[in-house]
Amino acid sequence: MHKLVMRFLTATEGKYFTLTVDDIKADGNGVPTVTEAETNALMDLVIAKNIFASANGSLVGKKDAKIVTTDTSTVELA
Numbered sequence: 001m002h003k004l005v006m007r008f009l010t011a012t013e014g015k016y017f018t019l020t021v022d023d024i025k026a027d028g029n030g031v032p033t034v035t036e037a038e039t040n041a042l043m044d045l046v047i048a049k050n051i052f053a054s055a056n057g058s059l060v061g062k063k064d065a066k067i068v069t070t071d072t073s074t075v076e077l078a
Helices: 036-049
Strands: 002-010 018-023 059-067
Touching: 002 036, 036 059
Parallel strands: none
Antiparallel strands: 002 018, 002 059
């Protein structure tokens, strides 16, 4: 599974707000196809719309973003 993890700067200096989008789009081989331009546009929109409440104040800028890939294996229990 792939997810997009975006961190935003907040009004409180040194504090961040994290927004995660699960199951991002991927090609037929399972490789994520989310682009830098799409990520930047999404983060800009989130900041502009100011729809998320944060304990550390409004979202005021972009910190970073990354695509995280997880692999899950089932463990058999006795």
